[in-house]
Amino acid sequence: xxxxxxxxxxxxxxxxxxxxxxxxxxxxxxxxxxxxxxxxxxxxxxxxxxxxxxxxxxxxxxxxxxxxxxxxxxxxxxxxxxxxxxxxxxxxxxxxxxxxxxxxxxxxxxxxxxxxxxxxxxxxxxxxxxxxxxxxxxxxxxxxxxxxxxxxxxxxxxxxxxxxxxxxxxxxxxxxxxxxxxxxxxxxxxxxxxxxxxxxxxxxxxxxxxxxxxxxxxxxxxxxxxxxxxxxxxxxxxxxxxxxxxxxxxxxxxxxxxxxxxxxxxxxxxxxxxxxxxxxxxxxxxxxxxxxxxxxxxxxxxxxxxxxxxxxxxxxxxxxxxxxxxxxxxxxxxxxxxxxxxxxxxxxxxxxxxxxxxxxxxxxxxxxxxxxxxxxxxxxxxxx
Numbered sequence: 283x284x285x286x287x288x289x290x291x292x293x294x295x296x297x298x299x300x301x302x303x304x305x306x307x308x309x310x311x312x313x314x315x316x317x318x319x320x321x322x323x324x325x326x327x328x329x330x331x332x333x334x335x336x337x338x339x340x341x342x343x344x345x346x347x348x349x350x351x352x353x354x355x356x357x358x359x360x361x362x363x364x365x366x367x368x369x370x371x372x373x374x375x376x377x378x379x380x381x382x383x384x385x386x387x388x389x390x391x392x393x394x395x396x397x398x399x400x401x402x403x404x405x406x407x408x409x410x411x412x413x414x415x416x417x418x419x420x421x422x423x424x425x426x427x428x429x430x431x432x433x434x435x436x437x438x439x440x441x442x443x444x445x446x447x448x449x450x451x452x453x454x455x456x457x458x459x460x461x462x463x464x465x466x467x468x469x470x471x472x473x474x475x476x477x478x479x480x481x482x483x484x485x486x487x488x489x490x491x492x493x494x495x496x497x498x499x500x501x502x503x504x505x506x507x508x509x510x511x512x513x514x515x516x517x518x519x520x521x522x523x524x525x526x527x528x529x530x531x532x533x534x535x536x537x538x539x540x541x542x543x544x545x546x547x548x549x550x551x552x553x554x555x556x557x558x559x560x561x562x563x564x565x566x567x568x569x570x571x572x573x574x575x576x577x578x579x580x581x582x583x584x585x586x587x588x589x590x591x592x593x594x595x596x597x598x599x600x601x602x603x604x605x606x607x608x609x610x611x612x613x614x615x616x617x618x619x620x621x622x623x624x625x626x627x628x629x630x631x632x633x634x635x636x637x638x639x640x641x642x643x644x645x646x647x648x649x650x651x652x653x654x655x656x657x658x659x660x661x662x663x664x665x666x
Contacts, residue, residue, distance in 0.1 A: 285533040285534060285536070285537050285625075286532070286533040286536050286585040287539070287632065288539040288540070289533065289535075289537030289538070289539065289659070290536060290540065290543070290568075291396035291540065292490075292540025292541055292543065292584065293540035293543060293544075294540075294565040295537065295540075295544050295547070296310075296540060296542075296543025296546070296547055297543070298583070299543075299544075299547035299550075300543075302342075302545075303575055304550065304551055305546060305547040305550050305551075306541075306550065309546060309550055310543065310546065311316045311544045312401075313542060313543065315544050316538070316644060317538075318606055319402075319502070319503045320420060320502055320538075321447070321535050321539065322331075322501075322503040322506075322507060322628065323376070323502045323503040323507075323624065324376065324380075324531060324535065325505060325506040325510075325526075325530055325535060326354075326506035326509065326510040326536070327376070327377065327506045327509075327510075327553055328529070328530070328531045328626070328629075329510040329513070329514065329529050329530065330452075330488065330489065330492065330506065330510050330513055331381055331384060331527045331630075333485060333510075333513040333514070333517055333524065333529070333635075334386050334485045334486070334488070334513070334618060335487050336439050336521070337478065337481040337482045337484075337485035337486075337585075338386045338476050338477065338481075338482050338485075338525050338646040339482065339485050339486050339489055340385045340393075341388050342476070342482070342486075342608045343385050343389075344385050344386075344389035344392050345386040345392055345470070345473050346388055346577070346591060347361060347362075347385075347389055348392050348393045348468075348470045348554070349470070350408055351393065351447050351468070353397055353467045353468055353469065353560050355393070355463065355464045355465070355468055356457075356464045356465060356469065358389070358393060358395075359399065359400065359403065359460075359464050359470070360445060361600035361605065361626065362386050362389070362400050362403055362404070363403055363407065363453055363591075363653070364369055364380065365407065365448055366378055366382055366386075366403060366411065367406050367411045368444070369381070369382050370407055370408050370410060370411035370418055371412075371414050371415055372415070373496050373497065374412070374417060374418055374420075374496065374502070374619070375408040375412040375418065375419055375421065375494060375611075375623040376408075376411060376622060376623050376626060377496060378404065378407065378408040378411075379404070379405065379408045379623040379624070379626040379627040379630065380550055380626050380630065382408075383401060383404050383405075383488070383626075383627050383630035383634075384630055384633075384634060386400040386401060386403070386585050387400070387401060387551070387630075387631070387634045387636055388443035388634075391441055392470055392471055392473075393468040393471075394468055394470075394471065395463065395466075395468055396460075396462075396463045396602070397636050398638060398640075399456060399459075399463050401627070401631055401636060401638070402456055402460075402531060402638075402646075403456050404617060404626075404627065405448040405454065405623070405624055405627040406453075406456065406650070407449065407452070407453070408623045408624075408627065408656060409611060409614055409621055409623060409624070410448040410449055410451075410452050410612040410616060411445070411448075411449050412439055412611050412617070413441050413444055413445035413607060413608065413611050413612060413658075414438050414439050414442065414445040415434050415437065415438055416434055416470060417434075417497050418613055419586060419607075420608060421536070421586060421587060421610055421611060422437070422607060422611070423589040424568075424588070424594065425594070425603045425606070425607055426537050426592070426602075428594055428597070428603055429600045429603055431598075432601075433462050433502075439578040440600060440604050440662075440666065441465065441604055441607070441662075442603070442661060443457065443563050443661040443662060443664065443665040443666075444513075444522075444604065444612075444659065444662040445658075445663045446660045446661070447654075447657050447661040448608065448611075448654055448657075448658040451650070451653060451654045451657055452615070452650050452654055455646075455649070455650050458644070461560045465628045466518075471484065478490075478520060478521065480516075480520060481516065481517070481520050481521065484512075485513060485516075486514050486656050488509045488512055488513055490517070491509070492506065492509045498614070500595075500665055502587045508587075509513070509657070523651065528601025531626075531629060534622075537619075537625070537628060538622060538625075539562055540549040541584075541588075541589070541619065542585075542588065545584050545585065545588035545592075546585075546588070549588065549591065549592050552661075553592055557576060557580055557589075557592045557593050557596065558592075558593065558596035560571045560576050561577075561593055561596045561606075563596075563598075565599065565601050565602060565666075566663075567660060569600065569602075570601070570659050570663050571600055571603045571605075571656060571659050571660075572596065572606040572611070573593070573606055573607045573609065573660075574605040574606065574609035574656075574658075574659040575609060575610065575613075575652070575655060576593065577589055577593055577605075577606045577607075577609020577610040577613060578609040578610070578614070578651060579608070580592065580593060580609070581609065581610045581613050581614040581620050581621070582614055582616040582620045582647075582651075584612065585597045585614075585619055585620060585621065585622070585657060586610040586613075586614045586620055586621045587610075589609075589610050589645045590606065590607075590610045593606050593636050594606070601662070601666045604662055604666065605659055608655055608658045608659050609655055609659075611623070612651070612654050612655055612658055613651050614651075615646075615647035615650055615651040615654070616644055616647035616648055616651050617644060617647075618640055618643070618644075627658060652661050
């Protein structure tokens with residue numbers, strides 16, 4: 283409920299800004315045109331995830347993955363790292379946060395392991411792994427347009443070194459801080475049966491069909507919405523009691539809407555100018571570091587998408603845009619609101635009764651984010 287209250291307050295403040303002219307109506311409408319597909323995608327993919335989890339899809343996937351780990355926790359963790367990286371690169375960070383988090387929680391519990399190292403791997407990889415392809419992150423799609431619409435291969439050629447470094451550094455930290463939980467052997471518990479095989483196979487087919495559609499070039503909200511409608515219809519026939527208002531992430535949508543509107547009002551009243559002055563100019567390693575670190579600070583202060591939009595005019599070249607992406611994609615590991623994926627991830631944790639204190643999360647992020655951004659930016663400078 284706290285999330286909804288904060289979102290409502292921000293939404294009211296944004297509405298006041300529109301009513302008083304601090305945020306021009308055309309700017310507010312342009313913002314809405316940009317963010318409604320994101321919010322609709324979040325709602326639809328959350329519904330798909332909730333219903334697929336109830337049908338047992340994630341349980342079966344987790345049980346199969348546990349066999350591949352061969353009783354070694356570190357090997358099982360590496361499998362999660364690889365899957366999280368591929369999911370983020372090809373399906374976007376929000377999809378990883380929503381779809382993969384339930385899998386790794388069920389996986390860890392099925393193997394009798396502490397779920398937090400696996401959950402932390404998922405959220406960090408969802409953010410830092412979103413540098414390689416345009417589809418990996420909405421900020422990348424915006425930057426691709428600003429770069430002159432290079433092909434995905436050309437985009438990856440610019441970003442590959444930074445993307446590799448950005449993925450390796452946080453994963454090393456996860457292993458170091460969780461080595462006692464990962465350097466053990468495990469035995470899997472008894473496998474859970476499938477209660478309704480019709481629901482299971484239809485849900486599994488919908489999830490499998492959805493994944494390639496999300497990278498097909500179709501606006502992601504379209505296939506996600508279609509998948510949600512199909513599963514809702516099937517559940518209304520097979521298990522009506524599961525279809526409820528609580529499936530909708532309304533508190534998160536309220537927070538995101540309020541945050542976008544409030545930040546846009548600040549941007550219209552000088553925030554972008556201030557950030558542009560701070561970010562500097564030039565393409566030397568120090569200049570790129572200045573821009574990427576400014577992006578990191580901005581993302582953790584106001585969310586990565588508004589931070590990107592505020593700083594994009596100050597970038598001005600493909601290399602500087604790449605440095606900005608490092609800051610706003612790999613940098614938002616500190617505050618809960620730094621990226622929508624982090625909030626989605628935390629919602630998934632709560633729904634599976636897994637808890638991590640935000641104070642601990644922020645402390646770990648303070649240690650990891652600056653190092654990751656600096657090393658990834660230097661990798662960019664060395665290869666660009």
